[in-house]
Amino acid sequence: MSPSAASKSAGPVYVDPGVPTKRAACVIGIDVGGTNTDSVILQNNEVLAWHKTPTTSDIQEGVEQAIEAVVDKAKIPSHRVDSVKIGTTQFVNAILEQDSTKLDKVAVIRLCGPYSKGSPPFVDFPPRLRDLMEGHYGYVDGGYQVDGVPILSVNSEQLKEQAAIIKSKDITSVVVIGIYSPSNPAQEEEARKILSSELGPGCDISCSYAVGRLGFLERENACILNASLRRFARHVIDGFSHAVRKLGRCKLYITLNDGTLSKASTAAEYPVRCFSSGPTNSARGAALLAKAETARDADQREVLVVDVGGTTTDICALLKTGYPRQSAAFVKIAGVRTNFTIPDVHSIALGGGSIVRVKSTRTSVGPDSVGAKLDKEGIAFGGHTLTATDLVLENKNTEYSVTPGTKASGLAEITRVLEEAIDLVKTKQGDVRVILVGGGSIIISNKIAGVGEIIRPQYLEVANAVGAAIAKVSGSVDKTVVPGAKTIDQEIEAAKALATRQCIAAGGNKATIEVVEVDVVPISYVTNGATRVLVRVVGDLVEGYEERHDESESSSPSDDKPRIARDSVSQSATKGSSYEIIEQIDILSYRPRIEGDYWYLSELDIQFLQDGTGVLGVGSCGEPYPAYIACLLALRNGEEIKIRRQDNFPDNGVVLVAGFMGSPSVYLERVPGLDEVTDSMKGVLEVCGLSTFDSVIPNEIGGMNAFEALLAAHRFGKSTLDTDLVARAYPKIWQTVRCLKDLPVAPAAVANGMGNTQVFKNTRDNLEAEDLMRDACTDLGNLCGMCVSPVYGVEARTLPRNSFSHAWMIGRSIALSRSLKIDPVTSILKSENGILLFTGKIISVTRHVAEGFTRGSVLLSSFSDAESPSSPSPTTSLFVEFENENLSAILKEEGKKDKVIAVCPDLITFLDKANGAPLGISDYKYGLRVSVIALRAPPVWATERGLEMGGPGAFGLDMEYKSVSVGEYEEPKSVWEMFRDLKGS
Missing domain, CATH: 3.40.1610.10 (CV3147-like domain)
Structure with missing residues (x-):
């Protein structure tokens, strides 16, 4: 390609300040999905070329083909590519498919002393996954208190005893987890060295502090998934590295759940961090590709990204930052509870390969799909299976006729399913903008109820790969600190500095690093000022420099982390179906x-x-x-x-x-x-x-x-x-x-x-x-x-x-609502004579500890206010004060006097807007979508003495108690009264 041609296709050449290079950086982004492998090459965020091909059983071969094809289409020398950034679903798919060829048995060693023994590992795993992963668990001395004081010192003899048991069971994947290890990893590292010495170089040992955040059981679960996958992950990354090596001294990065990057060597050790990178890459890529359309006017409508693949459609809300909205609290991965931050994505079984069935009264689409076999089995390609794609493509199979009526009814069903899903993801009334991406997007019509504009950007087929190509580098810190030699402010600054050093070490450009998250959460009910500090920074990847080692060799492990050759992945074991039938309980007919x-x-x-x-x-x-x-x-x-x-x-x-x-x-x-x-x-x-x-x-x-x-x-x-x-x-x-x-x-x-x-x-x-x-x-x-x-x-x-x-009746009401796909809030309010105070988004949280109790406030804005600052409607917000429990709710409306709409002793509760789950004050964070409800307190708390001890005055609130406008308090019935005529069941 001539210089003039390059300039024409790629725009002005960008040179990163301080980087010793005279050439513009080219980067390849790749998304390895279960159906297709997409690749794109970018220069200065401009697409030079793209390529889509079915994912091959040999992952390395497929990536090599994708790289070769996209470089050839861009007509540039391979040495012009500085880095390859790959997003993959291979790791999470191995978990979802419960594939025993890719998962190893895991031994868990807890540094816990007398603690945690009532809640052992693996208990809450889905049965099949537990069978595949549970190898052994043991409890040994160790762990820290919240203030950093050791619970007990690490006991080497106990660890040696556990090592002997692990050896006897032929387990080669081990997890070490200690109480409060994210705040101080010293004991975990000490235990790892002892176990490594006893078990030898053939055993892989993971430390939990490097995998997850505070939250012992959730971190342990994530670490178990991670450890079980490590052998397979090294196999995959080794294949990626080999494929990239052909480009020369090119750096390989893997995209993570939060839309940032990891070195290949690090990703091979921590594959669980890559589980949800696909939806993030899709949203990031869609934001870039549709940037011109979304920025052309002052339209402030909510923007959703709809990514239609071969089997599923993922829908998420796009924030103004260009990142997807994140999920709250904990998330379940393949039924396993973890505390990762991942995109808040709603997935439906709808894609280009979804199988269409025509019945006498209606036409159904999915949930099953031909997936990667679409080009062989689809009617439009000469096959014999009617798919969603066949409803929009010309029929090439003369033996099978797709009637206009079938096409119309099938497309109407696709539109109906998508409209319902979009309505579920929306956070405010009115029409939204939809950025439509993905290879299966051709099945979506141009008219969708509740959607004011559909943007189909150029290169929409490879939005995932574009998102991978523009990913940044991050660093994060999550620790609990106790003020002493340093104040809390100094601890925050130290955490920022540490996160920044991590980002630079991962390849981040120091000049571009910015702090994107600081969360300071005082620990309630303590008197020593203990505070949880979370900090995250991101920065651009430094392009155009040579690392001290060849990144293509970065998957070579250390002495105690043996490299796994590609041919060592056994194919002799069994594979669990992701469509296994799980017995569903009819909640409505269930009897205690x-x-x-x-x-x-x-x-x-x-x-x-x-x-x-x-x-x-x-x-x-x-x-x-x-x-x-x-x-x-x-x-x-x-x-x-x-x-x-x-x-x-x-x-x-x-x-x-x-x-x-x-x-x-x-x-x-x-x-x-x-x-x-x-x-x-x-x-x-x-x-x-x-x-x-x-x-x-x-x-x-x-x-x-x-x-x-x-x-x-x-x-x-x-x-x-x-x-x-x-x-x-x-x-x-x-x-x-x-x-x-x-x-x-x-x-x-x-x-x-x-x-x-x-x-x-x-x-x-x-x-x-x-x-x-x-x-x-x-x-x-x-x-x-x-x-x-x-x-x-x-x-x-x-x-x-x-x-x-x-409590049982309230929980049953929530569960029943979920099963019927209706809003749990409505059911709770009806059964409890409650009232909905507010529905909106948290826009600020303040916390401080006074006399051992966490005092603070949370401010919520209605969805229209939070997402559309220029909205002409009056600004409406809700201000809630709490002291460990929620105390008061004050409605604030522009031009009106503040109004107390609920106050203790009446019950004020936050529920997650997505699923009705109740939230605690430690869960409150910016961006969380919630419904706030109020329930009537028992009459004893509304008496003069009750208000004296549990009313607003007891917490120093300068307001009078006025009961919320709900029905009369009804004394809860017992299960004996509700089911007294039924025995057992």
């Missing part, structure tokens, strides 16, 4: 198992309770996932977890009030062991002179404490009584219906599960009890089992009615 005065919980029951206790937790009490796992394990082991009927509890019965005191965020990292709550209960039994008891209840029904009461009762072989002390959640232990009557909290006890129990026989009053117990909890690691003074028979029957039944 009730026998006499006892309700025996099932796996479905505890799923309902997860969401129901979250709603009643009104923003606090913590995500109950660790305790849920422990309950799930007990049920799967054939053990019983039971709840006892409240209204006929005997007069001489004894009830212990038990749960956890401390930080919910610590709970998710220092996952409880077996003894924290039971030790505190034993302390209270001893000081009260009791030898036994009958039931357990939580101090409050919200979140983790409800589940921990279930577990505590189960571990003593007892039942949990269908009540609690609050009927909602409050931050202080004296904010209970018992304390409204001035009944004492003491005698009480707290315990840390390591043999340290502190008992408080008597206190001056309940305020002093709170202070003493909080101080003890902080000294014992900011999280302790807790038990307060027992409840006796007659009083137990006067406590809040049917608390667990109430």
